Amino acid sequence: MLTLRRQLIGTLLLLGVIPLGLSLLLNMAVTQKGLLKSKHSELRSFGAEVKRQISTTLTTIRLGMEAISSNPTLIDEKTDTSVKLAEFDRLSNYVHFCTHLSLLKPDGFILQTTDRNSVHERDGTDWLAECVRRGTTVISRPELDSQQVEESGAIVLWIHIYQPIKDKDGRVINVIKADMTFDQIWAILREAKVGETGSFVLLDNFGNTLYHPKQDLILKNYIKEFGVDFMTRMGGEYRIGSDEFLFESDRLSKIETYTDRTWILITQIQKSEAMAVATQNRWTTIGMAGFSLALTSLVGTWLASRIARPVTEACAAARAVAAGSLHTRMQGRGARELIELAEAFNHMTFQVLQHKEELDLIVASRTKRLRESQANLSDITAQLRSAYDSTREGILVLHRDGRVVAANRQLEELFGLTQAEIQNCKPARLQELLGSHFDASEKFALLNDDGSVDATKTGESEWHLITPKARSISIYTAPVLNQDGGFIARLWMFHDTTAQRLLEDSLRHSQKMEAVGRLAGGVAHDFNNLLQGILGNLFIIQNDPDLATKDDLRRCLHAARNAGLRAAELVRGLLGFSRQSHLKLGHCRVNEVLLDLRDLVVHTLDPRIKIVMDLPENIWGLNADGTQLEQVFMNMVVNSKDAMPEGGELSLATRNIQLLKGSRELPASATPGDYVRISISDQGAGMSPEICKRIFEPFYTTKEQGKGTGLGLATSFGIIEQHGGWITVDSTPGKGTRFDIFLPRNESSPRPASAETPECATQPKGGKETILVVDDELVVRSVAEAILRKHGYHVLSAEDGMEALDMLARHDGLIDLVLMDMTMPRLNGMDTFRHMRKGQAPNIPVVICSGYLVDLAGFAEATGSTPNGFLQKPYAIEDMTRTVRKVLDEVAAAKA
């Protein structure tokens, strides 16, 4: 916005300047145009004059040559050659316009020459040929003498004038050749002055420079050099570097040049010189205009200040009020309007002052409240910050424009980056930086394909970090919205699930094992029942004197029985895996077990396999079933042997090892403490990680059909778990396999070796007592009945618990012992036993007989009493009769 004062001055200036400027411009344009026109015309006339001089010079030379050529001695055919040559020598003394003169034959051979340096024998130029053909004077194009340039560096153009000498009939009999420098023409061009900066340029019609004040340009192509087509442009302007030239061009036709080329004569002058008068005129006018402007502005300023001063004062007062000085008062003076303005203004400032004071009070109270809420907010922020930093998840928040809003310490640790690295990244680079750590790096995306931050998606996905540390990561992402639901940023949470995944894997594995164990147990139970039938019947047949007279039959039966026994062995193996066989726990020295094992296997192994034992003496004792352990180690050794068909080293080692909480070797399910580690390693083929995962599954085998049951390692797994231990396997394909078995240390002191006397191998005795056989399987029941009867017992039978209780009630006092199965319909063994002990028959001895493993302690706890004996199905006849006899004897002894 212009001030009043400036407007006034401006208006005055405009009024003064416009007419002045217009007249100035008009004046300049007219002067310049006139000047240009006159300069061009001047150049043209200069050019015409110089052209005339050049033309005259060339004509003079030609006429001189013609004069020589009409010499009567030279044109007379009859004159002797030597006379002609003498005449030519004489003539050459009078010809001053040229440097050398030569007399040529029409075919070019040089008869005489004044050029003593010439080594040429003849002239073979087209100019000579042209001269002979046309019979007229021919002048060569100006050319450099290269020998001269080479020897002295002088840039001198030469022209050669060929003048025919004709006989009376007009035949060319000789040619006079004059070598002449182009200097005469150059002198004309050099000396003709066109002002201070004016000069001439001579070109031929190919653009070659024949004269230019600068020698460098001689014979260079002037047209190509400066890009001006002097052929078609007869006048105008052009530039050489920063210099601008006015030029006029004129032609010398071929007839005028006597050559085969037209020449172009350029007359030029620097534009600055040409326009000097116009420039001077312009400066004078500008000076005058400046003076008049200065005068106008002085007058304008004086006038404006007179009119504008009161207004300026009012402005100053208003500005002071605006700046906060509300006590400012305006002085009313001068015109009446101005006094009224001052009064109104002063009233207004008073009002404003009052309002301001009220407002100040309100602002103070609001400011106080604002401070309080700010303090609260910073407390909350600090809390949030500490939560954000201490959370176990890595957190990354990207603003919707892509910049990093927040990245906590956990994120840095997870990806091994620094805060600065994360903060200074462009979004695409950050995506690349984080993505590079994942195994599926190309799928990792922070951004949409177009590089924007996604505003809607919410989701969680699983990822695997490979660097800086292998980890499982769960990534949760969601948009961050403001109160109105507007998208402001995107949140990513990186949760390290490595430990959780390990635990889940371990749990899944143990659940699987549990299920398989249960299945095996069930199979074993039914199997045992069947075996019992087979074996029992075989026994009966074998012992029947009528049937067993034939030796062959007996042998067959014996074989069948052995097969049955082996099947039972297999089932025991299954039960061992499913933890349903009896462990005979006792103090066990693992080194001894291993030494025994070595003695057992050393002869059966391939001699190329070398057994290395590393068994320190101070190995802790274990509470374990030595036989079962031997079975486990045997399984391992057999596996190792099979893995080394070419031989190798089989190493058995034991170590005491203390596993603390958090120890790497301690599985999640085990309790910290002292353990003995038994390592069995080989140098065999090794296994891939996939096979390693499955080796403890029952019936999983890599051996060929019929060579392995697939139960060896599964059973071993079961046995070791029953002992409260575990097995780990470490295998590298091509390098070998190592099994580590961890077993808990036995806390108690070693018990003296069992004093249990070996069982009497005598034939078990029979008896006359009454025995109740309870079993739901008819075949088992009848076998038992048959055996007992065979041993002299009186036998009753029942097919389940209900019937058994019924029989006990009916034969009260007659039954001396109950042989009872556990798993039965209607009322099972345990419930039947409880009923018996609680009421009907508290004192009748009971022998429990089962295909399952029976936890006798648990059984006693559930029923409140312990059974008198236990038989594991399938049982040998001797075991059964011995146990029955023993229980009966113990009861009888107790009564006595």
Added chain:
Amino acid sequence: MIPTSTSLRNLLARLLSPIPFALALCGVGILNVGCQKANSPPTSEADQPAVGSKVVVLTCDEYFDPDVLLKFTKETGIEVEIQPYLSTEEMEERLKSNPQNYDVIVAEQGAIVQLRVGRLLLPLDTTLLTNRKNLDERYLKMPFDPENKFSLPYMWGITTLAYRKDHFSTPPEESINLLYDPSLTGKVSLLNDRNECYAIGLRKSGHPVKDVTPEQMLQATDAVLELIRKQRARFGSDNEVKEHLISGESSVAMIYNGDAQIIAQEHENIACFIPREGAVMWVDSFAIPRDSTQAVNAHKFINFLIQGEIAAQGSNFLRYASPNKAAEPFIDPSLLSDPIVYPSAKVRATLYSMPLWTRDSLRVMNNGWHLIKEASELNLVQAPPAEGPARTPATPPETIGKIPPVPEAP
């Protein structure tokens, strides 16, 4: 290898050109058009460059494989007109008289210097010469055109000495001293080339052909004069020198290696060698005249000829070495293994290329050359039964196309 003596054949052709039978005489293959154009009067309406698709090549005689030229025409549609010249002087005169009449010239290094300082050449446009990379660096940036602003190499060769085996009882020493052997007086032929002769003179007086002082140049002049005065050595064009050897008039001669190779194959009595003092290694080059009206087509022509395979075809035809790296795989193995054409590295090290003389040395040289030529003419005048100047052209027109030995004046 550009001949420097006046060409009788060319002269005749040009003198007789208006006559139809002369046209027929020089009209062998593609050469015919050349004769016609060379003799036509300067174009009267040459104000504007003519539009057409033809390049006129000014080159020494039989210096192109006709098949290569046909290939060029077939590939580009541009016709080629060959204008042969027989001496460097002739070439320079023709070019000076009508620089607008030629589009490409092929010239020896000395001529390139003359044309360059005479400002008769057009600077080459390297953007049009895409095959320039094929050229071997060893033959670029030579003293005669240090930046290759005006020329690119076409062929290179060596000036060797050839001799008649049957004129010697034992094989002669492989040295320039052979030229000075007193027993060979009157039996020595030299190329009519100032630079070649001075190279011999300089080596004879024990100076390298490089950084020559005026004093050394004076000594070299004496050494060449000795050849003319004492040994009565004769000058000749390359063809004449060949004929001297073949006819047995000369026992020893300066000769270009390609020519030497061809005549040695045809005549079992002729052998050649590279003197142990070293020899001139020369490079013939392409250039474009200042006023060429077909400059773009001229560049196309040069660019075509420096293609590897094309360059090799030329070398195999002419039996000269190619300065083209890309040509090597296509060059006839027998040529590649010829020690006179492609000498061993050891021999190569003794070769020298012509330097640019200093102004002072050049003045001495030009004066000396004048003396040498005078002495040579004196020999001819004195030589019985020579009568009248030997420069008189006396070759009958029938012999055009096959140069006879220099005629002994009757």
